[in-house]
Amino acid sequence: MPLALFDLDNTLADRERAFRLFAAQLLEQHGLPPEHLPWLIQADGDGFVPRPQFLEAARQHLGLAVMLDELIRWYDATYPTCYVREPDSIKALRTLKQAGWLLAVVTNGRTSIQSEKVRRTGLDAVVDVVCISEDVGVRKPDPAIFYEAARRCGAPLTGWMVGDSASADVGGGAGVGLRTAWLHRQRTWDPAAEPPDLVVDRVADVAAHLLDSSA
Known part of the structure; x- marks a missing residue:
C-alpha cells in the first residue's frame, strides 16, 4: 500500500485561523482592544517562536497582570480549542x-x-x-x-x-x-x-x- x-x-x-482566534480570546480575556492583534500575530512567528518566549513577550508588551506559569496553563487549555x-x-x-x-x-x-x-x-x-x-x-x-x-x-x-x-x-x-x-x-x-x-x-x-x- x-x-x-x-x-x-x-x-x-x-493554524493561521486558529491562532487568530486564540489571540482574540487572549485580548478579550484581559479586556484589551483588538488593535493588539497584529502585534500578537507578528510576535508568534508563525508558531516557530518557543511558546514560553512568545507568552512572556506578550505578557510584558500587553502589561498582563498574570504570572507566566499561569499564562502558559491558560494557553495550553485554550489554544487547541481554537482548531475546528x-x-x-x-x-x-x-x-x-x-x-x-x-x-x-x-x-x-x-x-x-x-x-x-x-x-x-x-x-x-x-x-x-x-x-x-x-x-x-x-x-x-x-x-x-x-x-x-x-x-x-x-x-x-x-x-x-x-x-x-x-x-x-x-x-x-x-x-x-x-x-x-x-x-x-x-x-x-x-x-x-x-x-x-x-x-x-x-x-x-x-x-x-x-x-x-x-x-
Missing part, C-alpha cells in the same frame, strides 16, 4: 484512503497539544497514524521521525511527505528519499534550495495528483 505523510499545522489544519473540523482536508484524505493509501500525520510539538488538535479537526478518524515529535523524541527534519511514522503504519518508508515547511517537511522528506509536496501559502520557493516535487495550494491538489499518478 502506498504511504503519504502529512504535516499538521497549516497543512491539514488552518477541516472538511476539505478530511475529504481529500478519505479519497486517498479509499484508493488504498496509508496516511500518517507527522508533526512537531507537544503530544497533549497536537493530539487535541488532531481530535478537534476530525483527522483522528481518517488517518492511520499520528506521529508527534515529543512522543518520538526527535523533531522534523530528523530522519528518525519519518522512519517511525512508516514503522507505525507497517510500511516501508517510500511515498510522499506533504507540508508547508521548506526545511522540516520538504527538506526532511527529501532527505529520507520521499517525494515531496509543498503548500506554498502564497510564498515563493527559495531558488537556492532543492525544489519539491510538487507545489500546491491545497491538500486537495495533492490528493488529486497522487490519485492520478497511481492510476
Whole structure:
C-alpha cells in the first residue's frame, strides 16, 4: 500500500485561523482592544517562536497582570480549542484512503497539544497514524521521525511527505528519499534550495495528483 505523510499545522489544519482566534480570546480575556492583534500575530512567528518566549513577550508588551506559569496553563487549555473540523482536508484524505493509501500525520510539538488538535479537526478518524515529535523524541527534519511514522503504519518508508515547511517537511522528506509536496501559502520557493516535487495550494491538489499518478 502506498504511504503519504502529512504535516499538521497549516497543512491539514488552518493554524493561521486558529491562532487568530486564540489571540482574540487572549485580548478579550484581559479586556484589551483588538488593535493588539497584529502585534500578537507578528510576535508568534508563525508558531516557530518557543511558546514560553512568545507568552512572556506578550505578557510584558500587553502589561498582563498574570504570572507566566499561569499564562502558559491558560494557553495550553485554550489554544487547541481554537482548531475546528477541516472538511476539505478530511475529504481529500478519505479519497486517498479509499484508493488504498496509508496516511500518517507527522508533526512537531507537544503530544497533549497536537493530539487535541488532531481530535478537534476530525483527522483522528481518517488517518492511520499520528506521529508527534515529543512522543518520538526527535523533531522534523530528523530522519528518525519519518522512519517511525512508516514503522507505525507497517510500511516501508517510500511515498510522499506533504507540508508547508521548506526545511522540516520538504527538506526532511527529501532527505529520507520521499517525494515531496509543498503548500506554498502564497510564498515563493527559495531558488537556492532543492525544489519539491510538487507545489500546491491545497491538500486537495495533492490528493488529486497522487490519485492520478497511481492510476
